[in-house]
Amino acid sequence: MDQTPKEKVIEEETGRFSKFLLSLGIEERGAKVLIVIVITIVLFSAYISFRLMAPFGFPENKMITVKKGASLTEVSALLEKENLIRSQSFFEFCAKLVGGAKPVSAGQYLFKEPISACRIAIRIARSISGIPAVRVTIPEGMSNKEVAAVLKKNISNFDTIFFLEHARPQEGYLFPDTYHFPENITAQGVETMMIANFNKKIEPWSDAIETSKHSLRDIIIMASILEREASNPEDMALVSGVLWNRISKGMPLQVDATFMYLLGRKSSELTTADLKIKSAYNTYTNKGLPGGPIGNPGIVTISAAIHPTATSYMYYLSDKDGMMHYAKTFNEHVANKAKYLR
Known part of the structure; x- marks a missing residue:
């Protein structure tokens, strides 16, 4: 029976492949075994790829929460339940591969679009939330x-x-x-x-705070005052020196910044009655630091509170342009008021 052109082509290709295998020293029987092995590897690889790829119906913009202390098994069960993975075992294999001893990180995770089980494993192991x-x-x-x-x-x-x-x-x-x-x-x-x-x-400031002989709380309270009382690092450190001086001598701080925190009023808006108000934040009627911080200070003022400029000044004021003027005595301070605040 005559062969069709297609059958002739197949026969010729098979012959060429057989000759190629023979040239490598592989007999026909061995060639068949090799072909079976190759096909098996290809099918097995395809199966693994299928099990690792995102399942059909992967929910877009899905948010999940991995609870603190959750086990890998619990996380994989959650992901399978939410249809984010096809196989728990394949996910767990990837998670152990990328996460080692800590394959799970607690937190919330957002999955906007379908991704493979291994990519999910990487994100959960490395705490990549995906949340904007x-x-x-x-x-x-x-x-x-x-x-x-x-x-x-x-x-x-x-x-x-x-x-x-x-x-x-x-x-x-x-x-x-x-x-x-x-x-x-x-x-x-x-x-x-x-x-x-x-x-x-x-x-990093722990040792310096201990050396300062002040508690962390006192440093933070002082720094929060400096944030309101001075506008540059040099004045912050100098005002810090003045205020620590007043505390050491048992003098009220008499800073107006605490009234902004307490009453929401600026210095120019304060009344005589305000200055007599009963409060732990009234630095006119109470000695020492106020009852707590009046704000959240940054490192510059924290540093100034820890490392005040050594000074003999006991008073200061800020003029209408924000310039600071210091005085050693009350009389000098009164003179500065007359000169700079009129």
């Missing part, structure tokens, strides 16, 4: 109330009331900085991040 970040800058010296206003403006559904109530004891310890918050971050999450940043930034 919101850039927020908190200036130095802001009170918690002012911080909350900035956060409310930049973060959707930010719970200002919870933040102000929960973070009240942390006034002074919410470090001012530029943050990249996840867009779905909670008020408590913001507080946690800011306190963690404070602890990180203050740690």
Whole structure:
């Protein structure tokens, strides 16, 4: 029976392949075994690829939460339940491969589009949330109330009331900085991040604080005052020297910055009655530092509080242009008032 042109081509190609195998020293029987092995490897690879690829119906923009302390098995079960992976065992293999002893990191993860099990494993092992970040800058010296206003403006559904109530004891310890918050971050999450940043930034100053003979709390209170009372590093350090001098001599600090925190009023708006108000933040009627920080200071004022400029000055004032004028005696201070505040 005559062969069709297609059959002739196949026969010729088979012949060429057989000759090629023979040229490599592989007999026909061995060639068949080799072909079976190659096909097996290809099919096995295809199976693995299929099991690792994103499943059909992968939910886009899916958010999951990996709880703190969750095991790899619990995470893989969650992912399979949410149809984010095809196979728990294949996911767990990838997770152990990329994460080693710590294949799971707690947190929230956003999956906008289908990705493979191994890519999911990489993200969860390395804590790559996929949640867009919101850039927020908190200036130095802001009170918690002012911080909350900035956060409310930049973060959707930010719970200002919870933040102000929960973070009240942390006034002074919410470090001012530029943050990249996840867009779905909670008020408590913001507080946690800011306190963690404070602890990180203050740690290098631990020895200096101990040497200063002041507690961390006192340093932070003083630094928060300096944020309001002076505008440059030199004056901050000098004002720090003046205020520590007054404390050491048992004199009231008589700083107006605490009234801005307490009453929301500037120096020019204060009345005689305001200066007599009963409060731990009244630095006219009470000696020593006020009852707590009046804002959240940055490193420059913290440094000034730790390392004040040694001085014999006991008084200072700021003129209408923001220039500082210092005095050693009350009479000199009165003269400065007459000269610079009229």
